[in-house]
Amino acid sequence: MNKTHPQINGNVATFESTKSFSEERGRCQPCCAPAGCTRRHGCISAVALLVLVAAVALAVALGLLLRAPASRFCAASNNRTGFLCDDRATCILASQVCDGVGHCTGGEDELEELCGDLPRSLPGFLVFRCSDPTYWVYADQRCNGMNDCGDCSDEMGSSAACPQCGLEWWSCSPVHYEYCSCVPRRLCRDGVQHCLSWSDEFICRP
Ligand SMILES: [Ca+2]
Ligand SMILES: [Ca+2]
Incomplete structure (x- = not known):
């Protein structure tokens, strides 16, 4: 019994010690043991790597965006x-x-x-x-x-x-194939029929 009890106490003491040590490291206390320093530096390296990857990804995305059609x-x-x-x-x-x-x-x-x-x-x-x-x-x-x-x-x-004919256009059914629903006003009253209705010659003004 005398041998067992101290062993239990010893385990408890070890567990408490470990817990306390982990909590300290969890709180990012200044490192004072080589093992703690290694783990903390590992965490810092991982964060730095993540930041680097994120920066590279951002640069690539920006580059693709600039090259986008x-x-x-x-x-x-x-x-x-x-x-x-x-x-x-x-x-x-x-x-x-x-x-x-x-x-x-x-x-x-x-x-x-x-x-x-x-x-x-x-x-x-x-x-x-x-x-x-x-x-x-x-x-x-x-x-x-x-x-x-x-x-x-x-x-x-x-x-x-498309919007209606603009100010520089006259709305009518064109005679010529090259126009659709408007003819240029500059063609009004030029002596040549451009609208089926002849409105370009008798109504429209250039
Ligand atoms: Ca060209
Ligand atoms: Ca067109």
Whole structure:
């Protein structure tokens, strides 16, 4: 008995000692034992590693965001859909991308990765799909008054959702195939019929 009791007391004493030691380390007390220092430094290293991984992930995400096609979107003249050049200042018309002429200083509007497989290789915001899905036009050709799709779906289609004829246009049913529901006012009273109703010659004023 005399031998057992001290053993129990000894275990209790050891347990209390361990508990107390763990609690101290849990509270991040200044390390005073080599084992405690190792574990604490391990925790600090793990946190540092996590911070490093998070920083790298953030940098990669930021890089991908900057390279994302959507970041090329800009509003060109007359609020038409444009393509932002690498200088982040020059905004060219969507239809100037992959037209065989370098409009951006660095020629990034004519790169193979952009123009190699039209229209799939183009960012989606540059493309407008006509009613006939085999045809497409550049986004800035939607609602520009001209029949670019050939079936006027870029001017009168529900997906085009164009506003009424602008101030520089006259609303009528055009004679010519190139127009859809408006003709340019500059063609009014020019002695040539452009509207089926002749309203461009008798009512409209340039
Ligand atoms: Ca071009
Ligand atoms: Ca058009």
